[in-house]
Amino acid sequence: MTYEETLNLKIEAEKTIMETGYLYKYLIVPEIEEERIKFxxxxxxxxxxxxxxxxxxxxxxxxxxxxxxxxxxERIIKESRRRFQ
Incomplete structure (x- = not known):
């Protein structure tokens, strides 16, 4: 995807944070794996x-x-501990 397309996708993905209850971080990274590793x-x-x-x-x-x-x-760890107690 182009940078602009990827930025729009990132913005849409960040909107799901409210829906899921989990905090995610979204990064725009190079598509090519070797370049992504360097990044x-x-x-x-x-x-x-x-x-x-x-x-x-x-x-x-x-x-x-x-x-x-x-x-x-941390929240995932706490929730999983509660389930197993």
Whole structure:
């Protein structure tokens, strides 16, 4: 997808946060795996902007990468502990 298409998809995905109750982080990353690996190797959460992905993509194609935030992971762990008690 182009950068604009991917950005629109990311915005739509972020709307699901309210529906799911979990906190996800959505990143725009290069579509090519090798370039995506380089992107993640230099990824800095505090300095990240959506446009950072453009530095790493040779074909100007991107995708949305979904990750759990720390708070979401903690919530999942707590919920699973409750289920097994």
């Amino acid at each position: 993640f190797e230099s990824y800095n959460e505090k300095k990240y902007t959506d446009e950072d992905c453009k530095k790493y993509s040779s074909n100007k194609e991107y995708l949305v990468w979904q990750t759990l935030t720390d708070e979401s992971i």
